Amino acid sequence: MTVSPDDPRSAYAQVADDLRRRIATGVVKAGQRLDGNAKLAEQYGVAAMTVRHALDILRDEGLIVSQQGRGTFVANDPPGEEASPRDQQMADELTEIKAALELINSRLDRLEHQVRDRA
The missing domain is CATH 1.10.10.10 (Winged helix-like DNA-binding domain superfamily/Winged helix DNA-binding domain)
Structure with missing residues (x-):
């Protein structure tokens, strides 16, 4: 190449x-x-x-x-081949946080629409 x-x-x-x-x-x-x-x-x-x-x-x-x-x-153990338990725990926590943020964003959108509709 x-x-x-x-x-x-x-x-x-x-x-x-x-x-x-x-x-x-x-x-x-x-x-x-x-x-x-x-x-x-x-x-x-x-x-x-x-x-x-x-x-x-x-x-x-x-x-x-x-x-x-x-x-x-x-490297003998390139990153991503096998996640350690701690890495997996962090990944799980990040997934939960992402889901919570998506829920918060949808609630904010709904509230903004309600406020706009009342104005």
């Missing part, structure tokens, strides 16, 4: 998205070493700095890890 100048996303976002997709689909597996920055830059047709920026994004997302002198590897 080479970066497309017609794509509205930045070059580093295109590289990050492609690598993210390759990790998610198992083309690049957990624990597998990624090619070096120079080789990735050549594959994508971009500067090494662009690849570095893309890898920084994936590292921040927890999808890859870098080891000094060894290289960059796909």
